[in-house]
Amino acid sequence: MKKRKTYEQLRSARWMVPDDQRSFGHRSRTMQMGYDPTDWEGRPIIAILNTWSDAQPCHMHFKDRVEWVKRGVLQAGGFPMELPALSLSENFVKPTTMLYRNMLAMESEELLRSHPIDGAVLMGGCDKTTPGLVMGALSMGLPFIFLPAGPMLRGNWAGKHLGSGTDGFKFWDERRAGTISKEEWQGIEGGIARSHGHCMTMGTASTMTAIAEAMGLTLPGASSIPAADAGHQRMSAQCGRRIVDMVWEDLTPDMIVTAAAVENAVTVAMATGCSTNAIIHLIAMARRAGIPLELDDLDRIGRKTPVIANIRPSGDTYLMEDFYYAGGLRALMKQLGGKLNSSAITVSGKPLTQGLDLVKVWNDDVIRPLSNPVYHEGSLAVLKGNLSPDGAVIKPAACDPKFHRHKGPALVADSYAELKTIIDDPEYPLTPETVLVLRNAGPQGGPGMPEWGMIPMPKALLKLGLRDMVRLSDARMSGTSFGACVLHVAPEAYVGGPLALLKTGDIVELDIPNRSLNMLVSDEEISLRRQSWKPPAPRYGRGYGFLFSKHIEQADKGCDFDFLKTEFGPQVDEPAI
Numbered sequence: 001m002k003k004r005k006t007y008e009q010l011r012s013a014r015w016m017v018p019d020d021q022r023s024f025g026h027r028s029r030t031m032q033m034g035y036d037p038t039d040w041e042g043r044p045i046i047a048i049l050n051t052w053s054d055a056q057p058c059h060m061h062f063k064d065r066v067e068w069v070k071r072g073v074l075q076a077g078g079f080p081m082e083l084p085a086l087s088l089s090e091n092f093v094k095p096t097t098m099l100y101r102n103m104l105a106m107e108s109e110e111l112l113r114s115h116p117i118d119g120a121v122l123m124g125g126c127d128k129t130t131p132g133l134v135m136g137a138l139s140m141g142l143p144f145i146f147l148p149a150g151p152m153l154r155g156n157w158a159g160k161h162l163g164s165g166t167d168g169f170k171f172w173d174e175r176r177a178g179t180i181s182k183e184e185w186q187g188i189e190g191g192i193a194r195s196h197g198h199c200m201t202m203g204t205a206s207t208m209t210a211i212a213e214a215m216g217l218t219l220p221g222a223s224s225i226p227a228a229d230a231g232h233q234r235m236s237a238q239c240g241r242r243i244v245d246m247v248w249e250d251l252t253p254d255m256i257v258t259a260a261a262v263e264n265a266v267t268v269a270m271a272t273g274c275s276t277n278a279i280i281h282l283i284a285m286a287r288r289a290g291i292p293l294e295l296d297d298l299d300r301i302g303r304k305t306p307v308i309a310n311i312r313p314s315g316d317t318y319l320m321e322d323f324y325y326a327g328g329l330r331a332l333m334k335q336l337g338g339k340l341n342s343s344a345i346t347v348s349g350k351p352l353t354q355g356l357d358l359v360k361v362w363n364d365d366v367i368r369p370l371s372n373p374v375y376h377e378g379s380l381a382v383l384k385g386n387l388s389p390d391g392a393v394i395k396p397a398a399c400d401p402k403f404h405r406h407k408g409p410a411l412v413a414d415s416y417a418e419l420k421t422i423i424d425d426p427e428y429p430l431t432p433e434t435v436l437v438l439r440n441a442g443p444q445g446g447p448g449m450p451e452w453g454m455i456p457m458p459k460a461l462l463k464l465g466l467r468d469m470v471r472l473s474d475a476r477m478s479g480t481s482f483g484a485c486v487l488h489v490a491p492e493a494y495v496g497g498p499l500a501l502l503k504t505g506d507i508v509e510l511d512i513p514n515r516s517l518n519m520l521v522s523d524e525e526i527s528l529r530r531q532s533w534k535p536p537a538p539r540y541g542r543g544y545g546f547l548f549s550k551h552i553e554q555a556d557k558g559c560d561f562d563f564l565k566t567e568f569g570p571q572v573d574e575p576a577i
């Protein structure tokens with residue numbers, strides 16, 4: 001370890017060292033908690049931002065894991081300070097955790113700023129917790145390590161491996177089609193989530209922790225370790241030990257999250273068959289680090305990066321547990337060969353690509369070679385046209401190829417409630433060619449861009465044996481979803497994006513190879529409709545929602561608050577003590 005800081009230069013020393021009344025208060029109150037001066041003198045203070053709560057099943061092991069982190073911090077000569085942060089359970093938080101991702105980002109940044117902290121371990125994993133924690137910590141700029149929660153074990157029911165989310169959607173369609181019984185449905189309910197950890201498909205959680213690792217923000221290999229594996233305890237203690245050294249080395253995130261690191265993160269995301277949500281979070285995270293990532297960059301990298309992780313929902317069989325046994329994310333990086341930029345370093349202080357030559361791929365059906373990909377291009381495509389001037393996204397690998405070029409009449413719902421009545425009402429004109437549209441479900445309209453984009457299949461089509469159709473919305477969809485769902489249409493309908501002007505019966509044309517999305521309506525007709533469009537009333541008159549609607553940016557810009565962008569305004573000063 002190369003020590004670049006003395007104890008007196010540490011941030012926490014400003015709180016703990018001076019011979020004045022303020023510092024007397026900090027020391028006497030630390031002693032109130034039972035500590036002696038030997039517990040803190042000469043030691044960096046390490047924050048552990050813990051997103052554990054009774055409402056967060058994906059992080060229920062964090063109550064235990066935090067003790068392993070503390071142990072590591074103590075072993076390396078640091079002083080651990082656990083600080084609870086918003087737990088953002090994907091299941092329980094309504095209308096959507098996306099409404100609160102930026103709240104967690106603000107909380108993370110300000111927790112680190114306002115306390116006597118020198119470095120941090122961020123404990124997250126359930127979808128929005130990863131970007132929320134990372135965005136805040138990037139803006140604060142102290143050395144930090146991200147500790148991924150790890151995926152839960154494979155689901156298990158009736159001799160089958162069940163995948164989070166993905167199989168819930170799949171079997172619900174079967175239940176609605178009347179092909180499985182109530183008892184079978186209850187069996188699935190008890191078997192689909194059978195250990196702690198985040199969703200074990202390649203959904204948003206697994207994608208985001210992989211992205212954090214590829215950006216250099218976790219210990220090498222950390223993101224693939226199943227939550228229930230003893231290796232997860234060991235990794236937690238290692239995070240504690242390593243962050244203390246990082247503080248002495250002054251290894252700050254600006255040295256790690258460079259343009260090369262962001263490019264590596266995008267490449268790895270594409271190769272995993274990543275969640276569409278990742279696009280929004282990648283843009284937001286990169287921009288917090290001062291890297292101006294655009295949708296077009298994602299499409300460019302996507303076009304030259306095949307999907308090689310054969311994990312559901314892009315793959316058809318395997319889950320994250322299989323991915324770990326096959327070698328995990330390090331093995332996937334090895335398979336990517338020269339596609340990764342070797343100039344990027346990780347929290348280890350060493351290049352991301354160092355040691356990849358020694359990594360083994362134990363199952364090359366799970367982690368495929370570039371010569372035998374799951375899908376020939378990256379998992380996401382960006383579509384532009386008169387319906388989405390600022391872009392929309394689709395996951396071509398997760399939909400039936402017959403929809404890659406499609407023309408069909410729109411059936412438009414203005415709200416989720418309306419959509420629910422439309423889909424099962426025989427009155428509405430529905431054919432397999434219909435493009436089912438949900439609007440006013442974007443960042444402002446949702447509000448918070450809920451995961452409504454995998455619009456349920458209409459009963460009438462399910463009964464015909466169909467399981468996919470083209471769906472279009474300004475919402476997001478769960479990373480565990482699948483189907484021909486065009487999402488994140490920007491600008492959203494609620495702020496007057498052209499999606500607001502689409503009418504039932506208009507022909508929508510989707511062309512994935514040419515990356516276009518259009519309504520076949522003349523420009524004259526569109527401008528006529530624009531003249532009669534009236535902006536809807538604001539969603540909130542007070543509270544957090546009010547702040548949210550004043551400052552939230554559109555999906556193509558990462559849905560950050562304008563004032564949280566690192567380049568917004570002058571740097572925030574260190575707090576006066």
Ligand code: FES
Pocket residue numbers: 058089090091125126127164198199203205
């Ligand atoms: Fe937490 Fe899926 S519900 S990761």
Ligand code: MG
Pocket residue numbers: 090127203204205478479480
């Ligand atoms: Mg999810």
